[in-house]
Amino acid sequence: MPPQWPCRTSAASWRLAGCKVSANITPCKADLIVQRNKRCLSTITPPPARMSAMTDRKPRAGQSRVTLNDVAAHVGVSAITISRALNKPALVTDSLRQRIDDAVRQLGYVPNRAARSLASARSHSVVVLVPSLSNAVFVDTLAAIHDTLYPRGYQTLIGDTRYAPQDEETLLRTYLEYNPDGILLTGFDQNDAASTLLRSANIPTVHMMELDDSGRYCVGFSQFDSGYALTRQLLDKGYRRIGFLAAQLDPRTIKRGEGYRAALREAGLYQAHREIAEPQPSSVGQGARLLDELLRQAPDCDAIFCNNDDLALGVMFECQRRHIAVPQQLAIAGFNNLEMSAWTNPALTTVATPRYAIGAAAANMLLTLMAGEQPAQPQQDLGFKLLVRGST
Amino acid sequence: MPPQWPCRTSAASWRLAGCKVSANITPCKADLIVQRNKRCLSTITPPPARMSAMTDRKPRAGQSRVTLNDVAAHVGVSAITISRALNKPALVTDSLRQRIDDAVRQLGYVPNRAARSLASARSHSVVVLVPSLSNAVFVDTLAAIHDTLYPRGYQTLIGDTRYAPQDEETLLRTYLEYNPDGILLTGFDQNDAASTLLRSANIPTVHMMELDDSGRYCVGFSQFDSGYALTRQLLDKGYRRIGFLAAQLDPRTIKRGEGYRAALREAGLYQAHREIAEPQPSSVGQGARLLDELLRQAPDCDAIFCNNDDLALGVMFECQRRHIAVPQQLAIAGFNNLEMSAWTNPALTTVATPRYAIGAAAANMLLTLMAGEQPAQPQQDLGFKLLVRGST
DNA sequence: CCTCATCATGTTAGCGTTAACATTTCTGGA
DNA sequence: TCCAGAAATGTTAACGCTAACATGATGAGG
Structure with missing residues (x-):
């Protein structure tokens, strides 16, 4: 049997x-x-x-x-x-x-990731929102994040908010559908709806690029201090009529501008008409246009702090066209240290930001949080470095 | 009752x-x-x-x-x-x-996207693989793709292959886990494993940037023709000893180089020692270094075709340093038309590629395919445009 | 030789949503 | 008033995978 x-x-x-x-x-x-x-x-x-044999439905596709x-x-x-x-x-x-x-x-x-995610309640995905992909800063940060997370089994989902809080909210809403295990955001200035979403989603989140003391996890450096330090550096070099050009006007730009203002006020040299803030996106062409505008309303500037290297390059090229000697007649400083900035004539004074390190540190902090642990240092200041070169 | x-x-x-x-x-x-x-x-x-009441298991998390x-x-x-x-x-x-x-x-x-994807067998996600995010070309393409797909309910998953077929394969493998409804790839040169993956996944795929006649869906322009046309333009301007600088050596770079060679051969002016191909990534600094190398082995060049604007800018800056008059002593042409290239002194001659249009067209073709229809034009040539400016 | 712990593998159910089919309600005309 | 058909809503059973628990095999120790 x-x-x-x-x-x-x-x-x-x-x-x-x-x-x-x-x-x-x-x-x-x-x-x-x-x-x-x-x-x-x-x-x-x-x-x-x-x-x-009761039911005879067609099987699903x-x-x-x-x-x-x-x-x-x-x-x-x-x-x-x-x-x-x-x-x-x-x-x-x-x-x-x-x-x-x-x-x-x-x-x-x-x-099938969907099935795995559904069954295990873990998606092994991390959402990263950056304000721009045409900015080398964020591209390098993204690379660091991927390099850190991928070996640990996490997939990086990249979202480009185009500097628009509304877009950020939309992206966040959409990406939350993926049930990410963690979220990396740029800056702290999410709009109310996005903040609510984040709060109710209750997913480990690390903010990048800036610092604050509200208790949120973050990795970055003080935008204010960096703006202050660069301006201070120009003052120390003897420049007295320092202009300021900014475009895009995202929160980080604004904080750097505040640093600039503080340094000049402290020296008793601040003049509002030496400052131009243009809400349009930043670009080389924008730099050239803004120089024109600035020289019109403040022709006596002896140095210009450009909020990023793109603007600074535009200013430098425009100076060449106008036969304004750099740095003799006009000193130029940028921000972010694009690869190119070391190669112009003269080379551009700028601020090197630890963007790769920020991405890596933020990703590591997120890994800690996703593992359910507390990071040793919930607010991580990675500093910045002045690169003083020929243009000042 | x-x-x-x-x-x-x-x-x-x-x-x-x-x-x-x-x-x-x-x-x-x-x-x-x-x-x-x-x-x-x-x-x-x-x-x-x-x-x-028989079983008493703990409910899932x-x-x-x-x-x-x-x-x-x-x-x-x-x-x-x-x-x-x-x-x-x-x-x-x-x-x-x-x-x-x-x-x-x-x-x-x-x-919950995972549940939806599992139940409906449609993920409403599209995977896009580009070789680099630090190249404005691909960033603009990505923007176009997102602009086209998002309103139609598709989420774009971005992968950066870093010009490495191996990375492309890995990314593809990982992203296939998301069960994408469609795939957008850059170029045709996937490695064997990736091609096998693609074939067995049987997901609508559109290739971008290049054209071929193997029947695969694609949107782009002829890299060969663009290299040929730019060289022809230099020849027409009277340049006779035209050098060629390339870095990265991805398939598109190589095809443009073939166009350059064909044009010069046709004119009986090709000289192998006027060509330098550097496998390292392209950058402004690389341009400066390559100029040095080229002038060493072919000091008589009267024009240089740089495979992209980054190299061209590096060459231009190096010329300034060496007091080589551009274009009088040496003409410089680039490729891709970076925003910046219009603002240098002199402005850079380059080739404008329809990168936004390519992204939009590829996304639209993919939408057609994902709807189960046949695109009217399976191979779409969007052409290119010579921008002749001060540097030649 | 039996017991018990350990290891390797199996069974069951359910994650959250939607396809397919079922049922109920509504509408308008005979 | 009744009925047919349309419109609105409901029920059931997957989708592919893994957590939780179950079982069978193996081996060590008494």
Whole structure:
């Protein structure tokens, strides 16, 4: 008499790979196996018996892709074992894992992130929102983030807010649908709706580029101090009529401007008409235009603090066109240290910001938070560096 | 005697909102409703009866976020109605939709993309792989893609391959886990593994930036022709000893170089030693270094075709340092038309590439493909434009 | 030889949503 | 008043994966 279920003498006895199904197990168990593998690649002789003949609905379209069950059927084990072999290799025997890896490769199995995310409540995704992709600062930061998170199994989802809080809110809303395990944001100035979203989502979040003392996790440097320090440097060099050009007017720009103002006020040299703030995006062309404007309303400037290197380059090129000697007649300083700024004639004085380090540190802090731990240093100041070159 | 199930006289009679449950329906049905809403926000008087007391497992962690069922319970309708109100608003009464929208807002409901993707076999995500984010070309392309796809409900997942086919393969493999509905790639030179992945994934794919006639969908322009045309232009201007500087050496760079060579060969003016191809990444500093190298091995050059504007700017700055008059002693041409290139002294001759248009057209072609239709024009040539300026 | 712990693997159910089909309600005309 | 068809809403069962628990095999110690 064939043994009744449970009846396995060894795990291999009823494995599909061996196809010894009919000999050792009851029809009931055979049906179960067939059902489990109903979409499997390796064909099994009896067609899957309809378990409940009552309903006769058309099956769903499905992804028509190789699934865990397909791999399982191919190897002759259960789906969970495949899952374990891929996610927690230590739990599976070496030889079996080897066979599984082969099958995965052979069948071209690609895990379905949606299913994994749904089942495990972890998406292994991190959302990063930056205000611009045309700014080398953020591109380098993104690279650092990816370099840090990818080896730890996290996928980086990049969003470009275009410096618009409204866009940031929309992006955040959309990306929250991915159930990210963590969020990296630029600055602190999310709009109210976005802040509410963040609060109710309750997902570990680290802010980049700026610092504050509200208790939020952040990695950056003091924008105010950097603006102050650069202006101070110009004052120390003897410049007395220092202009200020800014575009875009994002919060960081504004804080640097405050640093500029504070330094000049302190020296009793602040003059409002030497300052131009243009809400339009920053660009080289914008720098050229703003120089024209500034020289019109404050022709006596002996130095200009440009809020970023793009503007500064535009100013420098415009000076060449106007035969204004740099730095003899007019000194120029920028901000951010673009690669190019070292190569102009004269080379551009600027502020080097630790953008790669910020990305890496923010990502690491986020990893700590996502692991449920507290970062040693919830507010991390990575400082900045003045690069004094030929243009001042 | 209370009526038996099915027993509703009107939809409102047993709705949770009305809480008239006990009066009109059988206990069995009541239990079902309770079960359906077991995780709901609005508390229901009797605690959810355990349906099968046999097992007593701990419930899963869950996302602890507001779900469709929560919204459904709050409004007093079934989950599918909420789903419909959000995805196919036309199928739901105006007044009900209004109430649902309010509830969604009030509860801060954010749909779970993983669940949606799993249930519908559509992820509403599109993967875009570009070789670099520090290149304005691709950033503009990405912006166009996002601008085109977002309003149509698709989320763009950006991957930066860093010009490395191996990285491209890895990224592709990872992003395929998201089950994207479409894929946008840069160029055609995926490695074998990536090509296999793409083939077996069987997802609509459009290639950008280049053209070919293998039948693959693509939007771009002829890299060869653009290199040829720019060289031809220099020849027409009377330059006879035209050098060529390239870095990065990605496939597009190489094709432009072939165009350069063809034009010079045609004119009987090609000299191998006037060409330098540097595999390292392209940058302004690299341009300066390469000029030095070129002038060493071919000091008689009267013009230089730089494979992109970064190199060209580096060359131009180096010429300034060396007091080489541009264009009198040495003409300089770039490629890609960076914003900055119009503002240098002299302004840089370059090739304007329709990068935004390419992104938009590729995204539109992908939309067509994702809708299951055939694009009118599977290979789309958007051309390029010579911008002849002061530097030549 | 039995017990118990450990390890390898299996079973079950459910994550949140939507496709497919079912049911109820509404509408308008005979 | 009744009925057919349309419109609105509901029920059920996946989607592919993994957490939680279950089971069988193995081996060490008594």
